[in-house]
Amino acid sequence: MSTRSLPPTPAxxxxxxxxYVLICAITLFFAVPMLWIxxxxxxxxxxxxxxxxxxxxxxxxxxxxxxxxxxxxxNSLLICVTTAVxxxxxxxxxxxxxxxxxxPGRDALLYGLLLLSSVVTGTxxxxxxxxxxxxxxxxxxxxxxxxxxxxxxxxxxxxILKDFVDAVPKSYEESARVFGASTGQILRDVVLPVARPGLxxxxxxxxxxxxxxxxxxxxxxxxxxxxxxxxLMQTLTDEGGSVNLQVLPVFSLLFSIPVVVLYLLVNSxxxxxxxxxxKS
Amino acid sequence: MASASxxxxxxxxxxxxxxxxVGRALGFVAPAFLLIGAxxxxxxxxxxxxxxxxxxxxxxxxxxxxxxxxSNYTKALNDALFHNALWLTLVFVLGSAIIGQNILGxxxxxxxxxxxxxxxxxxxxFVLLAWILPSTVVAYLWVAFYDRDGGxxxxxxxxxxxxxxxDYPMACLVVFNTWRGTAFSMMLYSSALQAVPPSQLESARMxxxxxxxxxxxxxxxxIRGHVLTNTLLISLxxxxxxxxxxxxxxxxxxxxxxxxxxxxNVALQGGELGYSSAIxxxxxxxxxxxxxxYLRLLRRRS
Numbered sequence: 001m002s003t004r005s006l007p008p009t010p011a012x013x014x015x016x017x018x019x020y021v022l023i024c025a026i027t028l029f030f031a032v033p034m035l036w037i038x039x040x041x042x043x044x045x046x047x048x049x050x051x052x053x054x055x056x057x058x059x060x061x062x063x064x065x066x067x068x069x070x071x072x073x074x075n076s077l078l079i080c081v082t083t084a085v086x087x088x089x090x091x092x093x094x095x096x097x098x099x100x101x102x103x104p105g106r107d108a109l110l111y112g113l114l115l116l117s118s119v120v121t122g123t124x125x126x127x128x129x130x131x132x133x134x135x136x137x138x139x140x141x142x143x144x145x146x147x148x149x150x151x152x153x154x155x156x157x158x159x160i161l162k163d164f165v166d167a168v169p170k171s172y173e174e175s176a177r178v179f180g181a182s183t184g185q186i187l188r189d190v191v192l193p194v195a196r197p198g199l200x201x202x203x204x205x206x207x208x209x210x211x212x213x214x215x216x217x218x219x220x221x222x223x224x225x226x227x228x229x230x231x232l233m234q235t236l237t238d239e240g241g242s243v244n245l246q247v248l249p250v251f252s253l254l255f256s257i258p259v260v261v262l263y264l265l266v267n268s269x270x271x272x273x274x275x276x277x278x279k280s
Numbered sequence: 281m282a283s284a285s286x287x288x289x290x291x292x293x294x295x296x297x298x299x300x301x302v303g304r305a306l307g308f309v310a311p312a313f314l315l316i317g318a319x320x321x322x323x324x325x326x327x328x329x330x331x332x333x334x335x336x337x338x339x340x341x342x343x344x345x346x347x348x349x350x351s352n353y354t355k356a357l358n359d360a361l362f363h364n365a366l367w368l369t370l371v372f373v374l375g376s377a378i379i380g381q382n383i384l385g386x387x388x389x390x391x392x393x394x395x396x397x398x399x400x401x402x403x404x405x406f407v408l409l410a411w412i413l414p415s416t417v418v419a420y421l422w423v424a425f426y427d428r429d430g431g432x433x434x435x436x437x438x439x440x441x442x443x444x445x446x447d448y449p450m451a452c453l454v455v456f457n458t459w460r461g462t463a464f465s466m467m468l469y470s471s472a473l474q475a476v477p478p479s480q481l482e483s484a485r486m487x488x489x490x491x492x493x494x495x496x497x498x499x500x501x502x503i504r505g506h507v508l509t510n511t512l513l514i515s516l517x518x519x520x521x522x523x524x525x526x527x528x529x530x531x532x533x534x535x536x537x538x539x540x541x542x543x544x545n546v547a548l549q550g551g552e553l554g555y556s557s558a559i560x561x562x563x564x565x566x567x568x569x570x571x572x573x574y575l576r577l578l579r580r581r582s
Contacts (some may be wrong), residue, residue: 009345027402049431097306101305114575116321123521123540123543124327129321149317151316151319154320162557214522231416233416260409
């Protein structure tokens with residue numbers, strides 16, 4: 001597209017202009033729907049449209065005083081920390097064993113896992129999961145929500161981690177063994193420190209995935225004081241009203257911050273980008 | 281999905297370097313597989329059983345459901361609302377994934393190759409942000425954007441009073457999901473384009489090939505596999521996406537009721553757990569078929 005040493009031809013100039021118009025159009029398409037979340041939380045009369053705010057922090061005070069808003073953040077935190085820790089711990093154990101020990105039928109297991117992680121989506125399994133939790137008496141239980149999310153995230157987590165463990169050289173463990181370290185010592189003092197970036201990545205990935213998950217808690221949680229943020233937003237939207245119009249923008253902003261911060265953190269440290277996994 | 285290339289690499293003979301032993305190794309694997317078994321495999325299999333019963337959320341059939349054979353499936357064959365849901369899902373997948381995300385993602389990857397890093401980073405930041413924000417937040421952003429009174433879209437176009445989500449629900453969902461998911465295609469195509477040898481692009485330019493000819497004859501043969509992979513994955517995710525519920529709840533009058541939303545409405549609004557399980561099973565089979573094709577492609581490439 002460059003014309004080297006020749007002076008730019010009109011066709012070339014036109015093409016460059018077209019090129020930048022295209023970039024601007026695409027950027028606007030992505031940016032404009034987001035502007036609202038930057039303006040409405042600080043606006044004295046928040047509406048649904050984007051306009052230059054009449055600056056105030058009143059909405060933040062309203063949100064902090066809201067009976068359920070901050071409480072739902074705690075619920076989200078509770079559910080997501082449980083899920084992230086469980087996913088990381090169980091996936092770490094499983095992926096290490098699968099990487100280092102020849103368990104009978106391992107390849108079939110891995111293949112099956114890969115299939116499962118994409119076939120059994122939240123939407124395809126929502127009815128049996130609902131019925132199962134209903135019969136187990138785990139409806140309206142935050143722990144039940146964390147369990148279902150953990151089960152859903154584990155196959156992909158094991159896969160990502162196993163890839164990671166496979167890349168860690170076995171020589172560390174071998175030399176530790178030569179010097180007489182026990183299995184427990186090897187795992188704790190050799191494998192764990194080396195695997196830390198991988199574990200951190202998985203933990204963040206699981207946290208972010210469960211933080212944004214709407215369907216599972218929406219199916220399983222009934223009472224408003226147990227709803228995580230994702231579901232409370234929907235509840236408040238359905239209620240409508242001017243109070244909620246003050247609360248929702250601020251809440252959207254606060255609810256998005258952890259995800260964006262974690263993304264930036266992981267991206268800058270490990271150059272890692274979130275991959276789909278199970279979307280539901 | 282990041283792990284997609286794993287099976288090929290994992291085949292190197294594993295040595296038990298930590299002295300774990302098969303017994304303890306199985307113990308390590310057990311908790312994860314118990315959870316996966318209980319919350320993923322069991323529900324998937326159980327769908328088949330619930331699907332052949334008349335199980336309901338409330339009433340007599342809630343206490344003692346009976347087996348009704350394949351009548352749920354014959355019902356689906358004649359259910360106009362199910363046909364409607366299938367059709368809308370097809371429109372949704374075709375419009376927002378196969379056409380929308382694919383083309384916009386590729387366009388972004390293609391034009392961003394040689395832009396200044398600052399421009400590139402800014403554009404990418406917005407595209408990625410659309411992808412990583414929580415789904416309820418983006419759904420609310422778009423509900424606000426499309427709103428009849430004072431929504432940003434009406435403000436921009438000067439069409440006050442147009443209720444986009446009611447008048448054109450499917451078009452709204454297609455635009456929304458294109459916006460939401462383009463980041464994945466953009467990243468996948470960005471890395472795919474790096475595999476195209478610059479020398480070939482250079483020679484194409486030497487012989488005076490137009491941009492379109494270069495794309496078709498030089499670039500496309502190199503990324504054909506990526507296009508297929510990308511299309512399969514985003515189609516699978518889009519077909520299973522529940523966010524249409526957050527924007528329209530399937531309305532007005534079933535006009536945007538894709539299969540996932542239909543399953544939810546039949547199961548939890550209508551209470552017909554048996555019938556909705558039968559439909560869930562059909563969705564599982566469709567997912568399985570797409571995934572098998574996808575894994576086949578991966579194997580062939582590795």
